[in-house]
Amino acid sequence: MRNKEIAELFNQIADALEFKNENFFKVLAYRKAARVLEELVDDVAELDRTGKLMELPGIGRAIAEKIAEYLATGRMKKYEEVTKDIPASLLELLNIQNIGPKTLALAYKELSVKTIADMKKAIASGRLKELPMMGEKKAENILKGIELYERSHERLAINIAEEVAARVVAYLKQNALVSNVSAAGSLRRWKETIGDIDILATGKDGKKIIGIFTRYPETREVAAAGDTKGSIVVDEGVQVDLRIVDEKSYGAALQYFTGSKEHNVKLRAIAAAKGLKLNEYGLYRGKKFVAGKTEEEIYRYLGLAWIEPELREDRGEIEAALKNKLPRLVEMKDIRGDLQMHSTYSDSEATIEELAAEAQKLDYEYILLTDHSQSARYAHGMEPARLYRQWREIERLNKKFEGFQILKGIEVDILKDGKIDYPDQILKEFDLVIGSIHQGFTKNVTERVSAAMENPYVDIIGHPTGRLISSREGYVIDLNKVMEKAAATGTWLECNAYPDRLDLNDVNLKKAREMGIKISIGTDAHGVPELRWFKFGLETCRRGWLEAREVVNTYPWEKLRLLRKSAQ
Protein backbone atom coordinates (compact mmCIF):
# COMPACT_ATOMS: atom_id res chain seq x y z
CA MET A 1 0.00 0.00 0.00
CA ARG A 2 1.35 3.38 -0.98
CA ASN A 3 -1.17 5.46 0.97
CA LYS A 4 1.35 6.81 3.47
CA GLU A 5 3.93 7.50 0.79
CA ILE A 6 1.51 9.67 -1.18
CA ALA A 7 0.27 11.37 1.99
CA GLU A 8 3.87 12.35 2.74
CA LEU A 9 4.22 13.89 -0.73
CA PHE A 10 1.10 15.98 -0.19
CA ASN A 11 2.38 17.13 3.19
CA GLN A 12 5.60 18.21 1.56
CA ILE A 13 3.73 20.05 -1.18
CA ALA A 14 1.77 21.82 1.57
CA ASP A 15 5.00 22.81 3.34
CA ALA A 16 6.50 24.10 0.12
CA LEU A 17 3.40 26.11 -0.78
CA GLU A 18 3.29 27.56 2.70
CA PHE A 19 6.94 28.56 2.43
CA LYS A 20 6.16 30.26 -0.86
CA ASN A 21 3.32 32.17 0.76
CA GLU A 22 0.74 30.59 -1.54
CA ASN A 23 -2.99 30.74 -0.86
CA PHE A 24 -3.49 29.46 2.68
CA PHE A 25 -6.54 27.42 1.74
CA LYS A 26 -4.66 25.59 -0.96
CA VAL A 27 -2.14 24.59 1.71
CA LEU A 28 -5.01 23.37 3.88
CA ALA A 29 -6.44 21.38 0.97
CA TYR A 30 -3.19 19.45 0.54
CA ARG A 31 -2.93 18.84 4.27
CA LYS A 32 -6.49 17.56 4.37
CA ALA A 33 -5.82 15.21 1.44
CA ALA A 34 -2.70 13.94 3.23
CA ARG A 35 -4.66 13.27 6.39
CA VAL A 36 -7.39 11.42 4.53
CA LEU A 37 -4.81 9.17 2.88
CA GLU A 38 -3.00 8.54 6.17
CA GLU A 39 -6.21 7.36 7.78
CA LEU A 40 -7.44 5.41 4.78
CA VAL A 41 -7.77 1.68 5.47
CA ASP A 42 -8.40 0.80 1.81
CA ASP A 43 -5.59 0.70 -0.69
CA VAL A 44 -5.42 3.97 -2.59
CA ALA A 45 -4.32 2.09 -5.73
CA GLU A 46 -7.49 -0.01 -5.57
CA LEU A 47 -9.65 3.13 -5.29
CA ASP A 48 -7.79 4.62 -8.22
CA ARG A 49 -8.39 1.47 -10.30
CA THR A 50 -12.10 1.49 -9.56
CA GLY A 51 -12.45 5.24 -10.11
CA LYS A 52 -13.51 5.92 -6.52
CA LEU A 53 -10.78 8.33 -5.45
CA MET A 54 -12.99 11.39 -5.74
CA GLU A 55 -15.54 9.85 -3.40
CA LEU A 56 -13.07 10.46 -0.58
CA PRO A 57 -13.60 13.70 1.32
CA GLY A 58 -11.03 16.35 0.50
CA ILE A 59 -10.01 14.62 -2.73
CA GLY A 60 -11.23 16.43 -5.82
CA ARG A 61 -10.31 16.21 -9.46
CA ALA A 62 -6.89 17.87 -9.22
CA ILE A 63 -5.64 15.76 -6.32
CA ALA A 64 -7.13 12.54 -7.70
CA GLU A 65 -5.24 13.15 -10.94
CA LYS A 66 -2.00 13.68 -9.03
CA ILE A 67 -2.49 10.42 -7.17
CA ALA A 68 -3.21 8.59 -10.43
CA GLU A 69 -0.17 10.15 -12.04
CA TYR A 70 2.05 9.05 -9.18
CA LEU A 71 0.69 5.50 -9.13
CA ALA A 72 1.14 5.16 -12.88
CA THR A 73 4.54 6.82 -13.31
CA GLY A 74 6.13 6.95 -9.87
CA ARG A 75 6.40 10.72 -10.23
CA MET A 76 4.28 13.73 -9.41
CA LYS A 77 4.98 16.83 -11.51
CA LYS A 78 3.40 19.20 -9.03
CA TYR A 79 5.65 17.93 -6.27
CA GLU A 80 8.77 18.28 -8.38
CA GLU A 81 7.70 21.73 -9.51
CA VAL A 82 7.05 23.21 -6.09
CA THR A 83 10.08 21.67 -4.40
CA LYS A 84 12.70 22.09 -7.14
CA ASP A 85 14.00 25.48 -5.96
CA ILE A 86 13.82 24.60 -2.26
CA PRO A 87 16.67 22.71 -0.56
CA ALA A 88 15.42 19.44 0.89
CA SER A 89 16.57 20.28 4.42
CA LEU A 90 14.81 23.64 4.54
CA LEU A 91 11.20 22.66 5.08
CA GLU A 92 12.03 20.70 8.21
CA LEU A 93 12.57 24.05 9.89
CA LEU A 94 8.87 24.83 9.60
CA ASN A 95 8.28 22.24 12.32
CA ILE A 96 10.20 24.38 14.78
CA GLN A 97 8.25 26.64 17.08
CA ASN A 98 8.51 30.36 16.33
CA ILE A 99 9.76 29.71 12.82
CA GLY A 100 6.96 30.25 10.32
CA PRO A 101 7.00 30.61 6.55
CA LYS A 102 7.77 34.33 6.65
CA THR A 103 10.72 34.06 8.99
CA LEU A 104 12.10 31.08 7.13
CA ALA A 105 11.77 32.71 3.71
CA LEU A 106 13.54 35.81 5.00
CA ALA A 107 16.38 33.86 6.60
CA TYR A 108 16.77 31.76 3.48
CA LYS A 109 16.79 34.72 1.10
CA GLU A 110 18.98 37.08 3.12
CA LEU A 111 21.26 34.67 5.00
CA SER A 112 21.11 31.46 2.94
CA VAL A 113 19.82 29.52 5.94
CA LYS A 114 19.12 25.99 4.74
CA THR A 115 19.47 23.81 7.84
CA ILE A 116 18.92 23.94 11.57
CA ALA A 117 22.69 24.34 11.98
CA ASP A 118 22.65 27.35 9.60
CA MET A 119 19.87 28.91 11.65
CA LYS A 120 21.83 28.46 14.87
CA LYS A 121 24.86 30.09 13.25
CA ALA A 122 22.78 33.00 11.94
CA ILE A 123 21.53 33.59 15.46
CA ALA A 124 24.93 33.18 17.14
CA SER A 125 26.59 35.60 14.72
CA GLY A 126 23.90 38.18 15.44
CA ARG A 127 22.96 38.46 11.80
CA LEU A 128 19.40 37.16 12.13
CA LYS A 129 18.37 39.86 14.57
CA GLU A 130 19.52 42.56 12.14
CA LEU A 131 16.85 41.56 9.60
CA PRO A 132 13.60 43.53 9.34
CA MET A 133 10.99 42.53 11.92
CA MET A 134 13.60 40.42 13.72
CA GLY A 135 15.26 41.31 16.97
CA GLU A 136 16.97 40.08 20.10
CA LYS A 137 13.88 38.41 21.58
CA LYS A 138 12.74 36.89 18.35
CA ALA A 139 16.15 35.27 17.81
CA GLU A 140 16.15 34.03 21.37
CA ASN A 141 12.69 32.47 20.95
CA ILE A 142 13.72 30.72 17.76
CA LEU A 143 16.70 29.29 19.60
CA LYS A 144 14.38 28.01 22.32
CA GLY A 145 12.19 26.49 19.61
CA ILE A 146 15.20 24.69 18.16
CA GLU A 147 16.18 23.36 21.60
CA LEU A 148 12.65 22.04 22.20
CA TYR A 149 12.57 20.48 18.75
CA GLU A 150 15.91 18.76 19.16
CA ARG A 151 15.05 17.53 22.62
CA SER A 152 11.73 15.99 21.73
CA HIS A 153 10.06 16.65 18.46
CA GLU A 154 8.27 13.39 18.74
CA ARG A 155 4.75 13.27 20.02
CA LEU A 156 4.20 12.09 23.56
CA ALA A 157 2.74 8.65 24.31
CA ILE A 158 -0.82 8.89 25.60
CA ASN A 159 -0.02 7.32 28.98
CA ILE A 160 2.76 9.84 29.68
CA ALA A 161 0.64 12.78 28.51
CA GLU A 162 -2.22 11.64 30.70
CA GLU A 163 0.02 11.49 33.78
CA VAL A 164 1.53 14.93 33.15
CA ALA A 165 -1.89 16.48 32.57
CA ALA A 166 -3.33 14.86 35.70
CA ARG A 167 -0.56 16.38 37.83
CA VAL A 168 -1.02 19.89 36.37
CA VAL A 169 -4.81 19.66 36.74
CA ALA A 170 -4.44 18.56 40.38
CA TYR A 171 -2.05 21.46 41.04
CA LEU A 172 -4.47 24.00 39.58
CA LYS A 173 -7.43 22.54 41.42
CA GLN A 174 -5.74 23.24 44.77
CA ASN A 175 -6.13 26.94 44.10
CA ALA A 176 -9.33 28.67 45.19
CA LEU A 177 -9.24 31.13 42.29
CA VAL A 178 -9.59 28.32 39.77
CA SER A 179 -12.66 26.25 38.96
CA ASN A 180 -13.77 23.80 36.25
CA VAL A 181 -10.27 22.59 35.39
CA SER A 182 -10.26 20.11 32.54
CA ALA A 183 -7.89 18.71 29.94
CA ALA A 184 -8.98 19.52 26.40
CA GLY A 185 -7.31 19.01 23.04
CA SER A 186 -6.16 15.67 21.67
CA LEU A 187 -5.80 14.31 25.18
CA ARG A 188 -9.54 14.69 25.81
CA ARG A 189 -10.13 12.97 22.49
CA TRP A 190 -7.71 10.20 23.61
CA LYS A 191 -5.64 10.37 20.49
CA GLU A 192 -2.86 7.76 20.53
CA THR A 193 -0.11 10.37 20.74
CA ILE A 194 -0.23 13.91 22.06
CA GLY A 195 1.60 16.96 20.69
CA ASP A 196 1.05 19.35 23.55
CA ILE A 197 -1.29 19.36 26.48
CA ASP A 198 -4.23 21.78 26.54
CA ILE A 199 -5.89 22.64 29.80
CA LEU A 200 -8.93 24.79 30.28
CA ALA A 201 -10.18 26.44 33.44
CA THR A 202 -12.60 29.13 34.56
CA GLY A 203 -11.87 31.88 37.01
CA LYS A 204 -12.24 35.59 37.57
CA ASP A 205 -8.66 36.77 37.70
CA GLY A 206 -6.98 35.36 34.58
CA LYS A 207 -3.69 37.14 35.08
CA LYS A 208 -3.31 35.82 38.62
CA ILE A 209 -4.23 32.28 37.58
CA ILE A 210 -1.72 32.33 34.73
CA GLY A 211 0.84 33.50 37.31
CA ILE A 212 0.04 30.51 39.52
CA PHE A 213 0.25 28.25 36.49
CA THR A 214 3.71 29.48 35.49
CA ARG A 215 4.93 28.74 39.02
CA TYR A 216 3.98 25.06 38.65
CA PRO A 217 6.92 23.26 40.32
CA GLU A 218 7.84 21.12 37.31
CA THR A 219 8.03 24.13 34.97
CA ARG A 220 11.27 24.20 33.03
CA GLU A 221 10.44 27.25 30.98
CA VAL A 222 7.65 29.79 30.55
CA ALA A 223 6.88 30.25 26.85
CA ALA A 224 4.00 32.75 27.20
CA ALA A 225 2.02 34.39 29.98
CA GLY A 226 -0.87 36.73 29.21
CA ASP A 227 -4.22 37.56 30.81
CA THR A 228 -6.15 34.57 29.52
CA LYS A 229 -3.49 32.25 28.20
CA GLY A 230 -0.20 30.81 29.33
CA SER A 231 2.26 28.22 28.04
CA ILE A 232 4.90 26.34 29.96
CA VAL A 233 7.33 23.57 29.10
CA VAL A 234 7.50 20.97 31.86
CA ASP A 235 10.30 18.59 32.78
CA GLU A 236 9.14 15.89 30.33
CA GLY A 237 9.90 18.40 27.58
CA VAL A 238 6.23 18.74 26.68
CA GLN A 239 4.41 22.04 26.36
CA VAL A 240 1.33 22.64 28.49
CA ASP A 241 -1.09 25.42 27.53
CA LEU A 242 -3.64 26.86 29.91
CA ARG A 243 -6.62 28.94 28.82
CA ILE A 244 -8.82 30.84 31.24
CA VAL A 245 -12.39 31.70 30.25
CA ASP A 246 -15.54 33.04 31.87
CA GLU A 247 -17.97 30.61 33.43
CA LYS A 248 -20.56 31.39 30.75
CA SER A 249 -18.12 30.50 27.96
CA TYR A 250 -16.84 27.27 29.51
CA GLY A 251 -18.75 24.90 27.21
CA ALA A 252 -17.85 26.88 24.11
CA ALA A 253 -14.19 26.98 25.07
CA LEU A 254 -14.14 23.28 25.98
CA GLN A 255 -15.70 22.49 22.63
CA TYR A 256 -13.33 24.79 20.79
CA PHE A 257 -10.15 23.60 22.47
CA THR A 258 -11.07 19.93 22.35
CA GLY A 259 -11.11 20.02 18.55
CA SER A 260 -10.28 18.40 16.33
CA LYS A 261 -9.66 21.32 14.06
CA GLU A 262 -11.47 19.50 11.26
CA HIS A 263 -14.48 18.77 13.46
CA ASN A 264 -14.65 22.42 14.51
CA VAL A 265 -14.40 23.73 10.96
CA LYS A 266 -17.43 21.64 10.03
CA LEU A 267 -19.32 22.69 13.12
CA ARG A 268 -18.70 26.37 12.40
CA ALA A 269 -19.94 25.85 8.85
CA ILE A 270 -23.19 24.43 10.25
CA ALA A 271 -23.45 27.42 12.56
CA ALA A 272 -22.84 29.80 9.65
CA ALA A 273 -25.54 28.09 7.58
CA LYS A 274 -27.98 28.85 10.39
CA GLY A 275 -26.90 32.49 10.53
CA LEU A 276 -24.92 31.85 13.73
CA LYS A 277 -21.31 32.35 14.66
CA LEU A 278 -19.38 29.91 16.83
CA ASN A 279 -16.13 30.74 18.56
CA GLU A 280 -14.41 29.90 21.83
CA TYR A 281 -16.65 32.34 23.74
CA GLY A 282 -19.98 31.06 22.61
CA LEU A 283 -22.56 30.71 19.92
CA TYR A 284 -23.82 34.07 18.69
CA ARG A 285 -26.64 35.38 16.56
CA GLY A 286 -25.20 38.73 15.52
CA LYS A 287 -23.93 40.17 18.79
CA LYS A 288 -26.38 38.19 20.83
CA PHE A 289 -24.99 35.33 22.93
CA VAL A 290 -27.27 32.32 22.52
CA ALA A 291 -25.30 29.40 24.02
CA GLY A 292 -21.92 28.59 25.55
CA LYS A 293 -22.07 27.46 29.18
CA THR A 294 -22.09 23.79 28.26
CA GLU A 295 -21.11 21.79 25.21
CA GLU A 296 -24.50 20.12 25.17
CA GLU A 297 -26.37 23.38 24.64
CA ILE A 298 -24.09 24.36 21.77
CA TYR A 299 -24.57 21.09 19.94
CA ARG A 300 -28.29 21.14 20.70
CA TYR A 301 -28.66 24.68 19.37
CA LEU A 302 -26.98 23.56 16.15
CA GLY A 303 -29.48 20.72 15.81
CA LEU A 304 -27.04 18.02 16.88
CA ALA A 305 -26.84 15.48 19.64
CA TRP A 306 -23.82 15.99 21.92
CA ILE A 307 -20.86 14.21 20.36
CA GLU A 308 -18.41 12.24 22.50
CA PRO A 309 -14.92 13.84 22.34
CA GLU A 310 -13.40 10.58 21.04
CA LEU A 311 -15.51 10.85 17.89
CA ARG A 312 -14.60 14.43 17.03
CA GLU A 313 -12.28 13.74 14.12
CA ASP A 314 -14.54 14.59 11.19
CA ARG A 315 -14.94 10.93 10.32
CA GLY A 316 -18.69 11.09 9.82
CA GLU A 317 -19.72 11.93 13.40
CA ILE A 318 -21.36 15.23 12.50
CA GLU A 319 -23.43 13.60 9.78
CA ALA A 320 -24.37 10.82 12.21
CA ALA A 321 -25.32 13.36 14.88
CA LEU A 322 -27.54 15.23 12.40
CA LYS A 323 -29.41 11.98 11.72
CA ASN A 324 -29.37 11.03 15.39
CA LYS A 325 -27.41 7.90 14.51
CA LEU A 326 -24.37 8.26 16.75
CA PRO A 327 -23.10 5.01 18.25
CA ARG A 328 -23.60 4.38 21.97
CA LEU A 329 -19.94 3.99 22.79
CA VAL A 330 -18.69 1.19 25.00
CA GLU A 331 -17.84 2.34 28.54
CA MET A 332 -15.58 1.09 31.30
CA LYS A 333 -18.61 0.01 33.32
CA ASP A 334 -19.54 -2.42 30.52
CA ILE A 335 -16.21 -4.22 30.79
CA ARG A 336 -16.05 -7.57 32.61
CA GLY A 337 -12.46 -8.60 32.02
CA ASP A 338 -9.05 -8.19 30.44
CA LEU A 339 -8.26 -10.57 27.60
CA GLN A 340 -4.48 -10.57 27.34
CA MET A 341 -1.76 -10.66 30.00
CA HIS A 342 1.43 -12.49 30.84
CA SER A 343 2.74 -14.03 34.05
CA THR A 344 6.01 -15.35 35.42
CA TYR A 345 5.31 -18.55 33.46
CA SER A 346 6.69 -16.73 30.41
CA ASP A 347 8.19 -13.23 30.25
CA SER A 348 6.38 -11.16 32.89
CA GLU A 349 7.21 -9.85 36.35
CA ALA A 350 3.82 -10.70 37.78
CA THR A 351 2.64 -13.95 39.34
CA ILE A 352 -0.78 -15.28 38.41
CA GLU A 353 -1.97 -14.62 41.93
CA GLU A 354 -0.86 -10.96 41.82
CA LEU A 355 -2.59 -10.42 38.48
CA ALA A 356 -5.78 -11.96 39.80
CA ALA A 357 -5.71 -9.84 42.95
CA GLU A 358 -5.30 -6.61 40.98
CA ALA A 359 -8.01 -7.64 38.49
CA GLN A 360 -10.45 -8.08 41.35
CA LYS A 361 -9.63 -4.59 42.58
CA LEU A 362 -10.59 -3.42 39.10
CA ASP A 363 -13.97 -5.17 39.52
CA TYR A 364 -13.38 -7.63 36.72
CA GLU A 365 -15.27 -10.94 36.56
CA TYR A 366 -12.47 -12.69 34.70
CA ILE A 367 -9.01 -12.37 33.21
CA LEU A 368 -7.53 -14.32 30.33
CA LEU A 369 -4.02 -15.46 31.10
CA THR A 370 -2.09 -15.61 27.84
CA ASP A 371 1.52 -16.56 28.31
CA HIS A 372 3.69 -17.21 25.26
CA SER A 373 3.81 -20.56 23.48
CA GLN A 374 6.89 -22.76 23.20
CA SER A 375 8.65 -21.34 20.14
CA ALA A 376 8.72 -17.83 21.61
CA ARG A 377 12.11 -18.56 23.16
CA TYR A 378 12.98 -14.89 23.50
CA ALA A 379 9.99 -14.64 25.84
CA HIS A 380 10.52 -17.88 27.73
CA GLY A 381 7.57 -19.50 25.94
CA MET A 382 5.98 -22.53 27.59
CA GLU A 383 6.66 -26.08 26.47
CA PRO A 384 3.71 -28.41 27.26
CA ALA A 385 5.06 -29.55 30.67
CA ARG A 386 5.19 -25.96 32.00
CA LEU A 387 1.78 -25.27 30.44
CA TYR A 388 0.19 -28.17 32.34
CA ARG A 389 1.78 -26.92 35.54
CA GLN A 390 0.21 -23.51 34.88
CA TRP A 391 -3.22 -25.09 34.34
CA ARG A 392 -3.00 -26.84 37.70
CA GLU A 393 -2.12 -23.56 39.42
CA ILE A 394 -5.04 -21.79 37.71
CA GLU A 395 -7.44 -24.55 38.80
CA ARG A 396 -6.15 -24.36 42.36
CA LEU A 397 -6.53 -20.55 42.48
CA ASN A 398 -9.99 -20.56 40.87
CA LYS A 399 -11.34 -22.68 43.74
CA LYS A 400 -10.66 -19.76 46.10
CA PHE A 401 -12.58 -17.12 44.13
CA GLU A 402 -16.18 -16.17 44.14
CA GLY A 403 -17.57 -14.16 41.22
CA PHE A 404 -14.17 -14.12 39.60
CA GLN A 405 -12.15 -16.56 37.52
CA ILE A 406 -8.90 -16.94 35.68
CA LEU A 407 -9.42 -18.19 32.16
CA LYS A 408 -6.88 -20.50 30.57
CA GLY A 409 -5.52 -18.73 27.55
CA ILE A 410 -2.43 -18.63 25.40
CA GLU A 411 -0.73 -16.23 23.05
CA VAL A 412 0.33 -18.74 20.48
CA ASP A 413 2.91 -17.92 17.81
CA ILE A 414 1.90 -18.06 14.18
CA LEU A 415 5.04 -19.64 12.78
CA LYS A 416 6.97 -18.73 9.65
CA ASP A 417 5.25 -21.51 7.70
CA GLY A 418 1.78 -20.40 8.87
CA LYS A 419 1.43 -23.30 11.32
CA ILE A 420 0.30 -22.81 14.90
CA ASP A 421 2.73 -23.50 17.67
CA TYR A 422 0.67 -26.21 19.45
CA PRO A 423 -1.32 -29.12 18.01
CA ASP A 424 -5.13 -28.90 17.97
CA GLN A 425 -5.52 -31.40 20.84
CA ILE A 426 -3.75 -28.90 23.13
CA LEU A 427 -5.39 -25.82 21.58
CA LYS A 428 -8.90 -27.10 22.19
CA GLU A 429 -8.24 -27.31 25.93
CA PHE A 430 -7.87 -23.53 26.27
CA ASP A 431 -10.76 -21.26 27.14
CA LEU A 432 -9.55 -18.77 24.49
CA VAL A 433 -6.61 -18.73 22.10
CA ILE A 434 -4.85 -15.64 20.76
CA GLY A 435 -2.74 -16.14 17.64
CA SER A 436 0.03 -13.58 17.10
CA ILE A 437 2.87 -12.90 14.71
CA HIS A 438 6.18 -12.56 16.57
CA GLN A 439 8.57 -13.67 13.86
CA GLY A 440 8.92 -13.22 10.10
CA PHE A 441 7.37 -9.74 9.94
CA THR A 442 7.83 -9.46 6.21
CA LYS A 443 7.18 -13.06 5.15
CA ASN A 444 3.66 -13.84 3.81
CA VAL A 445 2.09 -12.36 6.90
CA THR A 446 -1.35 -11.98 5.29
CA GLU A 447 -1.40 -15.64 4.24
CA ARG A 448 -0.09 -16.90 7.58
CA VAL A 449 -2.62 -14.92 9.59
CA SER A 450 -5.39 -16.01 7.24
CA ALA A 451 -4.36 -19.65 7.66
CA ALA A 452 -4.37 -19.21 11.45
CA MET A 453 -7.92 -17.84 11.30
CA GLU A 454 -9.02 -21.01 9.49
CA ASN A 455 -8.10 -22.94 12.64
CA PRO A 456 -11.32 -23.41 14.65
CA TYR A 457 -9.47 -22.98 17.94
CA VAL A 458 -7.82 -19.66 17.18
CA ASP A 459 -10.34 -17.18 18.57
CA ILE A 460 -8.43 -13.91 18.43
CA ILE A 461 -5.65 -12.39 16.33
CA GLY A 462 -3.37 -10.42 18.68
CA HIS A 463 -2.01 -6.98 17.75
CA PRO A 464 -2.96 -7.57 14.09
CA THR A 465 -0.64 -5.03 12.44
CA GLY A 466 2.38 -5.37 14.74
CA ARG A 467 3.14 -1.68 14.73
CA LEU A 468 4.96 -0.04 17.61
CA ILE A 469 4.03 3.62 17.71
CA SER A 470 7.46 4.80 18.82
CA SER A 471 9.61 2.53 16.73
CA ARG A 472 8.14 0.08 14.21
CA GLU A 473 5.99 0.35 11.10
CA GLY A 474 4.32 -3.04 11.52
CA TYR A 475 4.15 -6.19 9.44
CA VAL A 476 3.86 -6.20 5.69
CA ILE A 477 0.18 -7.17 5.80
CA ASP A 478 -2.97 -6.62 3.77
CA LEU A 479 -5.36 -5.71 6.52
CA ASN A 480 -8.34 -5.67 4.18
CA LYS A 481 -7.85 -9.34 3.37
CA VAL A 482 -7.30 -10.13 7.03
CA MET A 483 -10.55 -8.39 7.95
CA GLU A 484 -12.47 -10.20 5.22
CA LYS A 485 -11.17 -13.50 6.54
CA ALA A 486 -11.94 -12.52 10.13
CA ALA A 487 -15.51 -11.66 9.16
CA ALA A 488 -15.90 -14.91 7.20
CA THR A 489 -14.46 -17.18 9.92
CA GLY A 490 -15.87 -15.39 12.97
CA THR A 491 -12.41 -14.67 14.33
CA TRP A 492 -12.11 -11.67 16.64
CA LEU A 493 -9.44 -9.04 16.23
CA GLU A 494 -7.63 -7.56 19.19
CA CYS A 495 -7.34 -3.98 20.24
CA ASN A 496 -4.09 -4.29 22.18
CA ALA A 497 -4.18 -1.67 24.94
CA TYR A 498 -0.41 -1.41 25.42
CA PRO A 499 0.17 2.34 24.88
CA ASP A 500 2.97 1.79 22.37
CA ARG A 501 0.78 -0.61 20.37
CA LEU A 502 -2.91 0.42 20.34
CA ASP A 503 -3.32 -2.15 17.62
CA LEU A 504 -5.81 -2.25 15.92
CA ASN A 505 -5.91 1.52 15.89
CA ASP A 506 -8.98 3.78 15.76
CA VAL A 507 -9.52 3.89 11.99
CA ASN A 508 -8.94 0.16 11.58
CA LEU A 509 -11.36 -0.58 14.41
CA LYS A 510 -14.00 1.55 12.74
CA LYS A 511 -13.51 -0.39 9.52
CA ALA A 512 -13.65 -3.72 11.39
CA ARG A 513 -16.86 -2.61 13.06
CA GLU A 514 -18.41 -1.79 9.71
CA MET A 515 -17.51 -5.32 8.60
CA GLY A 516 -19.20 -6.86 11.61
CA ILE A 517 -16.00 -8.14 13.25
CA LYS A 518 -15.95 -8.48 17.02
CA ILE A 519 -13.12 -6.89 18.99
CA SER A 520 -11.34 -8.08 22.13
CA ILE A 521 -9.37 -5.72 24.34
CA GLY A 522 -6.25 -6.92 26.15
CA THR A 523 -3.66 -4.96 28.08
CA ASP A 524 -0.86 -7.39 27.16
CA ALA A 525 0.35 -6.55 30.68
CA HIS A 526 3.79 -7.83 31.62
CA GLY A 527 3.49 -6.52 35.18
CA VAL A 528 0.73 -5.71 37.66
CA PRO A 529 0.59 -1.89 37.18
CA GLU A 530 0.10 -2.36 33.45
CA LEU A 531 -3.35 -3.82 34.01
CA ARG A 532 -4.37 -0.18 34.52
CA TRP A 533 -3.58 0.52 30.87
CA PHE A 534 -6.86 -1.06 29.85
CA LYS A 535 -8.39 2.38 29.46
CA PHE A 536 -6.10 3.20 26.54
CA GLY A 537 -7.47 0.21 24.65
CA LEU A 538 -11.02 1.06 25.65
CA GLU A 539 -10.59 4.66 24.53
CA THR A 540 -9.09 3.56 21.23
CA CYS A 541 -12.17 1.38 20.72
CA ARG A 542 -14.37 4.37 21.50
CA ARG A 543 -12.45 6.32 18.86
CA GLY A 544 -13.30 3.42 16.55
CA TRP A 545 -17.04 3.97 17.23
CA LEU A 546 -17.44 0.64 19.04
CA GLU A 547 -20.53 -0.17 21.07
CA ALA A 548 -20.59 -2.55 24.04
CA ARG A 549 -22.04 -5.50 22.12
CA GLU A 550 -19.20 -5.26 19.59
CA VAL A 551 -16.51 -5.66 22.26
CA VAL A 552 -16.34 -9.22 23.58
CA ASN A 553 -15.01 -8.14 27.00
CA THR A 554 -18.51 -6.88 27.81
CA TYR A 555 -19.99 -10.40 27.88
CA PRO A 556 -20.08 -12.57 30.98
CA TRP A 557 -17.94 -15.68 30.48
CA GLU A 558 -20.98 -17.98 30.13
CA LYS A 559 -22.07 -15.97 27.09
CA LEU A 560 -18.59 -15.24 25.80
CA ARG A 561 -17.69 -18.94 25.53
CA LEU A 562 -20.70 -19.45 23.28
CA LEU A 563 -19.46 -16.70 20.95
CA ARG A 564 -16.30 -18.69 20.16
CA LYS A 565 -16.31 -19.92 16.60
CA SER A 566 -15.72 -23.48 17.82
CA ALA A 567 -19.04 -23.22 19.71
CA GLN A 568 -21.02 -21.98 16.71
Next chain:
DNA sequence: GCCGTTTTCGGCCCGACTGTTTTCAGTCG
Protein backbone atom coordinates in the same frame (compact mmCIF):
# COMPACT_ATOMS: atom_id res chain seq x y z
C1' DG B 1 -7.60 22.95 -4.06
C1' DC B 2 -12.21 21.59 -2.32
C1' DC B 3 -16.97 22.17 -1.95
C1' DG B 4 -22.24 23.02 -2.46
C1' DT B 5 -29.63 23.19 2.55
C1' DT B 6 -25.44 30.46 0.61
C1' DT B 7 -24.35 25.21 -5.36
C1' DT B 8 -19.90 26.20 -10.36
C1' DC B 9 -17.86 31.05 -7.71
C1' DG B 10 -16.55 32.65 -3.61
C1' DG B 11 -15.70 31.29 0.83
C1' DC B 12 -12.80 28.44 3.48
C1' DC B 13 -10.70 30.42 11.06
C1' DC B 14 -10.01 33.90 13.70
C1' DG B 15 -8.43 35.57 18.26
C1' DA B 16 -4.44 35.78 21.67
C1' DC B 17 0.14 36.70 22.37
C1' DT B 18 4.73 38.43 21.37
C1' DG B 19 7.85 41.40 19.61
C1' DT B 20 8.57 44.50 16.49
C1' DT B 21 7.07 48.56 15.75
C1' DT B 22 4.77 53.23 16.84
C1' DT B 23 -0.06 50.68 14.56
C1' DC B 24 0.84 45.94 13.16
C1' DA B 25 3.21 41.54 11.32
C1' DG B 26 4.08 36.88 12.33
C1' DT B 27 3.09 32.70 14.75
C1' DC B 28 0.26 29.58 17.06
C1' DG B 29 -3.60 26.75 18.04
